Amino acid sequence: MSKILTKPILSVEDLSYRYPKTTEFSLHDVSLQVSEGEYVAVMGSTGAGKTTLCLALNGIVPHFYGGEFFGSVRVGTMDTVDHPTHELARHVGMVFQDIDMQLTAPTVANEVAFPLENLCFPVEEINRRVPAALEALRLKGLEDKHPHQLSGGQKQRLAIAAALAIRPTLLVLDEPTSQLDPVGSQEVFEVTRRLNQDHGITVVMVSHASEELAEYADRILLLSRGELQADKPPGDFFQDIDFLLEHGVRPPAVTAAFSTAVRGSNAPGRYPVTLSEALEQRWSVQSGPRPHSTFATPGDAPVHSNETVIRTRDLQFSYEDGTEALRGLSVDIKQGDYIAIVGQNGAGKSTLIRHFVGLLTPSTGAVQVFDRYTQDYEVSEIAQRVGYVSQNPDNQIFTDSVRTEVSYALLKLGVAKDEVAARVDQSLEQLDLGDVADRHPVTLSKADRSRVVIAAILAMRPEVLIFDEPTTGQDYQGSKAILELTRELWESGKTIIVVTHHLYLLPGYAERLLIMGRGRLLSDSSLRSGLYATATLEETYLNPPQLVRFVEGLGDEALQRSQPLTPDELALTMVAG
Amino acid sequence: MPSMYVERITRPSFFSRLDVRVKLFIMFLASTLIFVWESVFYQFAMFLVALGLALSAHIGTRYIRRLVITMIPFMLLVLLIHGLFNPQGQSAIASVPEWVPLLGGRLSLYWEGLVFGGMVLFRILTPLLVLPLVVMTTDINDLMLGLVKVRVPYKVAYVFSVGLRFVPFIFNEIGTITEAQRLRGLAIEKMGFIKRIPVFASLAVPLILGALVKAQTLEMALQSKAFSGSAQRTFTNDFRMSGIDYLALAGGIVIFFGAILTRVFLDWGAFVS
Secondary structure, three states, rough: OOOOOEEEEEEEEEEEEEEOOOOOOOOOEEEEEOOOOOEEEOOOOOOOOOHHHHHHOOOOOOOOOOOEEEEEEEOOOOOOOOOHHHHHOOOOOEEOOOOOOOOOOHHHHHHHHHHHHOOOOOOOHHHHHHHHHHHHHHOOOOOOOOHHOOOHHHHHHHHHHHHHHOOEEEEOOOOOOOOOHHHHHHHHHHHHHHHHHHHEEEEEEEEHHHHHHHHOOOOOEEEEEEEEEEEEHHHHHOOOOHHHOOOOOOOHHHHHHHHHHOOOOOOOOOOOOOOOHHHHHOOEEOOOOOOHOOOOOOOOOOOOOOOEEEEEEEEEOOOOOOOOEEEEEEEEEOOOOOEEEEEEOEEEEEEEEEEOOOOOOOOOOEEOOOOOOHHHHOHHHHHEEEEEEOOOOHHOOOOHHHHHHHHHHHHHHHOOOHHHHHHHHHHHOOOOOHHHOOOOOOOOOHHHHHHHHHHHHHHOOEEEEEEEEEOOOOOHHHHHHHHHHHHHHHHEEEEOEEOOOOOHOOOOOOEEEEEEEEEEEEHHHHHHHHHHHHHHHHHHHOOOOOOHHHHHHHHHHHHHHHOOOOOHHHHEEEEEO | OOOOOOOOOOOOOOHHHHHHHOOOOOHHHHHHHHHOOOOOOOOOOHHHHHHHHEEEEEEEEHHHHHHHHHHHHHHHHHHHHHHHOOOOOOOOOEOOOOOOOOOOOEEEEEHHHHHHHHHHHHHHHHHHHHHHHHHHHHHHHHHHHHHOOOOHHHHHHHHHHHHHHHHHHHHHHHHHHHHHHHHHOOHHHHHHHHHHHHHHOOOHHHHHHHHHHHHHHHHHHHHHOOOOOOOOOOOOOOOOOHHHHHHHHHHHHHHHHHHHHHHOOOOOOOOOO
8 A cells, every 4th residue: 555645854956975085976966855754765785875875864974074065955944964963863863783882871761861861852751752762662661771781673673762752754774684683673674664654754774685675665765886776666676686686786585586487488577576476476386396406506515524523512501690502502513514503693603603613611511623622722723723704804803904914813823934925825816805915904895804804714724614694784795795705615625604694695505504592403404404494493583585485375385395495496496477 | 791881780888879979079089188198008098998888889809809900910010110219219128139130239129119109009099999989889870960960061971971881892892802813823822921912912903993983983873862062951860969968978078178187287198118
């Protein structure tokens, strides 16, 4: 049902902006209008100008940064250039990507009251609005908690509650779900939808979550290199898949599947963009669907050996505060495995992999790495055989050039200079960093900074590589680039372990899936079987990929047995029309 | 996982019940009197009072022990430097033997210097005990409002409260970065002091960059929440002084002026060795 839209409350005209000391404009001639009650999404790859656009809506651009600003942004009747950000804050609520730094108060209730206090609302009014905002965001009962005691999803809902308490004209959310697990992410999307539909709050949401935006948004804007390339309702926006991929945007899985399935046929060219639309389309299973064993294994799979590189037995671990993080977990990781570990936040994934590198030692049970108990190793010894790439590259870069960063540990480990030079060159080449070898790592994109860290770890020649949430905070292209790299490393004989929430990215890469929940191993199977174990995934609060839900929704047993995971595989078994 | 916020003692105590202005006055009193007195005995007595208040306010012995242990290298350095080089030194208690090249017979450890060094230590330890005593027993909002009520500009009070937020963040970051260094194969735990220096120095790059990025995000978040630094704002928390507060305040004032007068006119608290 389409909304009846009224007057525009946001008007952006010919907006161009360049940050100080940069040569490129971050936004070029962007013009758009948002009407009261709309839910507008903004998509685009990293560096497309999405965050800059958000910051322009409440005046942080240009007031905070300076730089060159052309055109105009008006919120209601206020021109953002003429009003400082703290005045615009009465009309524009802002939620940032960085969950922790945007929460500034010592309690949940104080956090919501803070902007109201700054705006000089009377105490009685604040005392009315704070509980109302907490109620709307389902945070009632948590008033006296410290914000950092909340889960990721609760923290973002708290940030929204604080923005909402002002009763803003416009609620702007800049990638609020990028650091959240699927449950937290779902909470935030549900809440924004409810605020928009039930309370008429106008929402501008920046996100890479195609499936959710297709479901919730009224319009989607595509920004690319600072230019507005598209501004359409989701049903139209996701039709031109090649165009979207060219601009770094991933279409919803069902849209991609349908487009692949009808390619070359005479079927009408309008693709479904949501799961319910896809299920309403006419599909038929090709005669005799192929058994899943005929689907290709990703890449040129290396020959597996029977050597166990990491083994845990009845592994239990409790933190100092008594939290039981692992409850009797036994698993064998073989040389040449490509394993994905998935599970909700708090499932024990990080605790488990920290045992693999000796950062934690078991409370009871045992962990062996290359047949030695981890207690018998120093962390630095294990690190030379098991490389660990954590989520934030910025905590892992210590020097002022890419080349010295890659050689940093080798020199300190006493590797001969000739050997260091050879290994550094090889790592830089493998990670395609040769051209930026002399640059400061800070000047590179986040995806490239991650590559620098991986190059530095690869230079130590580890046999096993662990990637902890490598795709969090990355756009689609960045995520794919990192996963491509993991596949290349796997094909070169390394054992790969990836921890992730992004199940939809795994097909084509991982072979084996460990599903964890509440400190236990719920399932250890092939990726294909694991992603179709929907009940197990839901037990640990993970949404199966949209393609899997679609196949299940069709209810065709033969098709379910074939377990397609990618649009191409689905197209091999289905006929759309 | 390490916490991202300064620990707060919620268990009630005499000190925690005091009005924040009285707590701030006690902090001022302790931090000032240690500079009025030059006697190590008076300093020690003041340190014991601060320690007693900290323990009565349920600040755990673990925290106090950690504070002292962290300070031990620094304390030894201060004692050694004063013991060797303080101009007050007259009574040598140990000397470098003649046969030691260069230093032999030229360097002695003096009793007066050690006592002076002890006084300097208490001047550092007492505020280090009193500051967390106030911070850990007071709601941060009350602390901020208390500072505003004693005429500290709101912007400064807020910066102070944000600074408190950054302390655990910095410690967290140091932990994460050190961990990343160990995962690069550096056996920091096996390194000697000299070898550790360049490793610790390399912490600075990610630490400072991380802190700058976080500070920028924080400032943007504050402005987006209508924060302008103006004291013209509503404070939802408010508090009034009770009888016990007035009594503590009066007692504090008497001690403060009594200490200054007796120091000036009776020379109480003068340097003794």
